[in-house]
Amino acid sequence: MELLLIGIGTGNPEHLTLQAIRALNRADLVLIPRKGKDKADLAELRRAICAEVLENPAVLAEFDMPVRDPANPSYLSRVNDWHDAIAARWAEAIAAHPGAKVVALLVWGDPSLYDSTLRIAARLPGAEVTVIPGLMSPQVLAAAHGVPLNDLGAPFLVTTGRRLREGGWPEGVDTLVVMLDGEASFRTLPPEGVQIWWGAYVGMANQITDRGPLAEAGPRIVAAREAARAAHGWIMDIYLLRRHPAKAP
Incomplete structure (x- = not known):
């Protein structure tokens, strides 16, 4: 399974590069994280991008993001546990679509700067990760x-x-x-x-x-x-x- 981490810029659909559009159109499955009611427009933006640029019949798979455990006093331990939980949600969403060979995740900004998508992706055994850079804030x-x-x-x-x-x-x-x-x-x-x-x-x-x-x-x-x-x-x-x-x- 190939996992595409596609940088989408900072909220303007025009930030998408031609490389990002082409990569998104290779995907069989697009993961859409939901971060609660207060941040519903972040998921809606990802849906809007897909509606605008997708030309193939990719499936959109939405999942609810877990939250950090506020009771854990260690910042690094708290974040690592959170990343484990996110990776598990990704795996569940992908497993529900066993025919998907190319899976895309739309990343706010770019996966390389103050973003843990690459670290989370490393928790998925067997995934071949491809990064598409995006504009950063x-x-x-x-x-x-x-x-x-x-x-x-x-x-x-x-x-x-x-x-x-x-x-x-x-x-x-x-x-x-x-x-x-x-x-x-x-x-x-x-x-x-x-x-x-x-x-x-x-x-x-x-x-x-x-x-x-x-x-x-x-x-x-x-x-x-x-x-x-x-x-x-x-x-x-x-x-x-x-x-x-x-x-x-």
Whole structure:
């Protein structure tokens, strides 16, 4: 069985590459994860993509995503157990269609960056995994604001909100891209000299953005996040932080 992991971008069906469309049309079975009522539009987007680009009679197999065990105090153990449960759901959905030789899973963004689809796929014995890359939210955020991710001749670091809260600003870099941040962790940083470029639902029809000095834009962003979460039931956002490096004496 071949398992196609197809990057679909960040919510805009036009993000699909020609390679992604061709790969999707090779599939006998397309897995559609359901993540509960609050995130029903994520499954609906995948259905809409299939309806728009599928030319063959592939079967859509929907399954309910398991949730992490909040009682497990270990983050890594909690996530590994969750991945085991997801792999089991995939296996159940595939086993229900024994004739499927090519199975596709539509992956938000790209499977290579802060996404565990490849790690979960490794739990399926005998599956031949093919990855189709997709646009990632850092790219779409930079495009929305019309800014480069890196400063001239300088590196940037992609990290998570959890690591930013726990470790502060990492040493050796002046530009951060922060993903998977459910708590607006930029509030834990000293705002002086820091600029922020923020976006939620980037690439989708309901995309919202803000930018400016962190001291000024931060409170606006916090308010916008709360309003958007209340309106949609969920939020996915990302932001770029850049500070001015200290001048050499």
